[in-house]
Each structure stands twice: as structure tokens, then as C-alpha cells.
Amino acid sequence: MDIWMLLKRVWTWIVKVVSLEVVTPVLLGFDANMFCNASEFNDCCNSNTRRWSRTVNDTETVLILEGVSAFPEKFTEIVHSDGFRLILRKLNKSDIGVKYTCSYGFHSSNQTLKERNSIY
Template sequence: MLVLLLMILPFINCTIKWEISELPVVFGRDVKLICNTSALTVKSMNTTRRRTWFGGPDHKILSVDGVSFDPSKYLSEINDNGFSVTIKHFSIEDINHEYRCSYGFDEYSNSLSIDDNYESNPTNQKQELNYTLRYGTLNVYILMKKVHPIPSCSICFKDTYLLSTLPSKVKKDELFYNVEFNTSHKVEHLGCGAFKVLCIVGSTKYILIDTHICDTQGNNTDYNIKAPVDRTSTLMISLFILFVGAVFLGIVLLLLHLFFKCQNKSLDSENDIC
């Protein structure tokens, strides 16, 4: 009887289900899906049963028995509660697609939806900052693109908390928000000092500005921080313009040389005739 039970045991179905390992998911970071099974642990896993992940935007095989078919995008491993696939650099293209994990003849399939349990954080390429301090008035403008949830920001000057503010403008673009902060605040202590802007997006805190500014007292001085300029492209354009100018100058000099050479030949011909 015991021998018969041991022969049947590997074929008994078990309940499996994949879940997102950690919420909220953060766009741009890695997201792990764990396939849980009641009969699978790291120590007692039945190695004769194949572990497979399917799905994604292309509805393809992602991994088989821990071997990924696209390591740059998907990584597979065995976890304490089953086996998993990690989606690297999680993006909007990865959601709302079917993902299926199978363990032998058992499988579970579901669409990867994130509801409202996600975050998208600001980056240098998706923000613009502008601030001025004139005649005791501090003006701050912040633009953030493709963030979620709606952030809040706090402003400090000379290590003194000034205010916390929500965006003055909010526009939703698919899953994300484009937000603008535009605020003015009267500063009691004039002169120079440390200036900080701290923003919170979901569970993450960001120091957007941490610098030293002075009251310009009417001088036209703006502090701007924008997306980094591609200095390599600017240098290449400048070199190209210089090259074109040099070629043009060379052509002009060559034409002048040929012109004067022809003039000299004409004079020589006239002298021979005389």
C-alpha cells in the first residue's frame, strides 16, 4: 500500500497560484511574480515536474526550470514558497497581459493588473525646477511628469520650515500625472542661506533641491535646473559648422587663385601679340 501511495503521490494535483511579491510596484524597478504551490519547497521540490513561465507582451515562454529565454528582461529562480520570475525594468508595456506559471500538469494564469498599487517616481528627464529669491520673496516652480501618486512638497530656507504644498495644476496622462507646483512665500530673514525642497511620491522621499541661495535684491538672477544638456551633441554640431566654414573658405580662395592666374595668362598673351 505504501509503495502504491508513493507511486501515485507525484501525480496528485496541487493548488498553485502566482502573486506579485511586493506592493506597490514601482515603474522602472524590478517586479517579481511568485508561483506558490502547496507541494513545492526548496528542499522537497519534485524535480521531475517542469517549472515554466509564459506570458508578457509577446505571449511567449519566459523561462523553463529556472533558465530564462531572455535574461535581459526576465530572471527565474526557486523561492521558499515556490518558483518566481522577475520582470526587470518594469514598464507600462508589462501590465494587462496574461502570465501563466505551470508546475507539471498544474498551472495558473491571470492578467497582470496593478489597480492603484503602483508608483512612478520623478527623474531628471521628467522634471523642471525654477526658483528665485528677490526682495524677501521666495518663488518656486516645479514641474514633474509621469509621476504617481500625486506628490506633495515641503520647502525650507535657512533650516526653517516654510510650508508644505500640493500641486497647483494636475493633469492625468493614462496611468500617470503631470503636476505643477507654483508658490510664493515671504521670507522673514533676508540674506543667504540653505534652500531645500523635499517631495514625497507615494512611499518615497526625494530631495529635489539642496543648495545655497541669496536674496538678489532685484537683480535678474534665476536659478534653473532642467534636464541635462547633451554636450557631446553640441560639440559635434560646432565642429561640423567649423568644418563646413573651412571648406567654403577653401573653395573661395581656390576660385580667386584660378581667377588671378587666368588674368596673368591673358596679359602674357597680349604682350606676345605686341
């Protein structure tokens, strides 16, 4: 393999990203959805490891790994052709102000969940 082919492979790996966004209003007592966009990957979402985690007080807890939830009554995952979705059931105060992270392979994105008082 020549150097240009190698650089192209490395560059392609570097520029691929995932992005995390909250896609439903964040209201206590209701379900919330977060979407991990991995559409830049041609093979989304089965060839790399999918993972959801959250960090509270500098302690990270894995919520879902490859669709298997550590807390199935609270967290579930739905896989789409362009990414994967985390469903948080019946939000309570301990879910708010927490950093959630989605990972696909070696790529990850995070966001802190904040309560919205109204539906936009």
C-alpha cells in the same frame, strides 16, 4: 494495485495546485516579483518542469523554462523550497495588462499584472 490505491493516487494528483501572486508593488521603471507557490508538492521544485510564460494579444511566449530565460536581461527565476519566483526587470508599459502564467508539471496559475500607483 487495488482500485482504492489507484483512486488515492489520482485524487492526490488532482488536488495539488500552484498559485501565482504578485509580491512586490508594480511600478513602472522598477523591478517586480511574482511568486508561484508550489508548496503542496513534497518535492518542490525540482522533480517537475518549471515554466513561466506570458500572453499578449492571445499569443503566448515562454519566458523561462527550467531556469533558462529566453530574455535574461528582462526575466530571471529564483527557486525556493516552496515555489519559484519570476523577477521582471525595469517594468515598462508593455509589461502591464499582460497575463503571466507559472506552471509546475501539469499544474498552472495565471494573473494579469496591473500597475499600482502607490506602495501598500
